[in-house]
Amino acid sequence: MLGRMTTSAPAGKRERPPGRERPRERSRCRSRAHRQQHAARAQACAGGGGLDVAEAAVLLQARGGDLEDLAASAARVRDAGLEAVGRAGVVTYSRKVFIPLTRLCRDKCHYCTFVTVPGKLRRAGHGMFLSPDEVLDIARRGAETGCKEALFTLGDRPEERWPEAREWLEAEGYDDTLAYVRAMAIRVLEETGLLPHLNPGVMSWTDLQRLKPVAPSMGMMLETTATRLWAEPGGPHHGSPDKEPAVRLRVLEDAGRSNVPFTTGLLIGIGETYEERADALFALRKTARAYHGIQEVIVQNFRAKPDTAMRGMPDAELEELAAAIAVARHILGPGARIQAPPNLVDAEYALLIGAGIDDWGGVSPLTPDHVNPERPWRSSTSWPPGPPPPVSSCANGSPSTRSSSGAASPGSTPGWSRTYGRSPTRRPGWRARACARGGCRGRSPTRASPRPAAPTCTAASTPTGAPSTAATTSTRCTATGTRCARPQPPAWWRSASTPTCGRRCGGPRTIRRS
Secondary structure: OOOOOOOOOOOOOOOOOOOOOOOOOOOOOOOHHHHHHHHHHHHHHHOOOOOOHHHHHHHOOOOOHHHHHHHHHHHHHHHHHHHHOOOOOEOEEEEEEEEEEEOOOOOOOOOOOOOOOHHHHHHOOOOOOOOHHHHHHHHHHHHHOOOOEEEEEEOOOHHHOOHHHHHHHHHHOOOOHHHHHHHHHHHHHHHHOOEEEEEOOOOOHHHHHHHHHHOOEEEOOOEOOOOHHHHOOOOOOOOOHHHOHHHHHHHHHHHHHOOOOEEEEEEEOOOOOHHHHHHHHHHHHHHHHHHOOEEEEEEEEOOOOOOOOOOOOOOOOHHHHHHHHHHHHHHHOOOOOEEOOHHHOOOOHHHHHHHOOOEEEEEOOOOOOOOOOOOOOOOHHHOOOOOOOOEEEOOOOOEEEEOOOOOOOOOOOOOOOOOOOOOOOOOOOHHHHHHHHHOOOOOOOOOOOOOOOOOEEEEOOOOOOOOOOOOEEEEEEOOOOOEEEEEOOOHHHOOOOOOOOOOEOOOOOOOOOO
């Protein structure tokens, strides 16, 4: 009988177990600490994180020619990520409607004009909250103009500061603001088909579990990790309990653990140092790598507003914003989705695209930016003259704005598509969001090498009843002739390009034989 030949170990020496052979080459560093430092540095560079906080702080100060070199490098990183997911040169945006559920808040940010007080609302003839009829009216008009998403904007837990808010909620039968947010998200989803994106501020673990079933995504700006801006008197966040950086970082971690796709970002120019700005970017990267739950990072520039405590503070410069975007691209890597609000810059869109953004965020054809009302959205007719940007299509044929050599134009194309580069397995909740928006069957709408078309199923019966009710129907696969039992999606889920059953069975491996 033939066997495996082995070499016996010399006397007095133990044989090494399989898989633990001695490396052929030793590190030149004799010190164990030096070898660990080199290994950590090599691992960081391999993961696209070769910068540290001190180096990033220096790059954030780049201006002139240095900024051009930094932006060009960041653009190459961005382009590599877009090409890897099959959407080279595409800059996306989200066509949405903004719903200011309430303008009351328990925080006192010194730069905010969105928040007001109950007395001003009464004098203007408004209630403490938007009524359900007002919410649905805004959502329906948004759906008629082609919006796909409803962005709920509101203050943090106003009932804990204002008795008028607490009385309104009690009169309407709600325990707190989040209960009302949840109820309105359900009604908007069921009655208009818009996908709710919730921005209720700081949420606990329990709050995330309450809202997760009714919203495909949520968001909350980190803004900064500088604790002194919150703790010291006179700081922009002093007197705001929900602006403590540790609390907001905990929300990002809880959202990641809860598999909630989350949007966050920075607000630059509110008094933080370059080191603190770099530290905030590294904090976002740490959370993103740990839980893969951050779907978008917004880099927003501060704009001074009248009638605020910070009205005399200078605005963040455009070059400062471009440097922050470029450094964010280098730190977060090619797979990150980085946004910059287009209404907060004055037609300098090419500079932001060149700095590394790949998404403009939410743009509304109906409602204003309630957080920055002095900065209206620019219509497609007011963009700089020139040929329209070329249009690319995702798997379902929906066009998306493409940036070639000039500035992209959010809203310049009649169609809309929101593309994402990450796999749905890494982005829990992505399946429902992408399918409901474009019928992309739960996978990336733009793939470098698309899979062959899967067999489709034709439903044997059409469900009736409320749009939110999912009825189970027996469907037959047109390719294999077998039957599968799948829950029938609601009416708002289906589109003209989607099969009757609303999904693709994927062949005989995923269908149930009768």
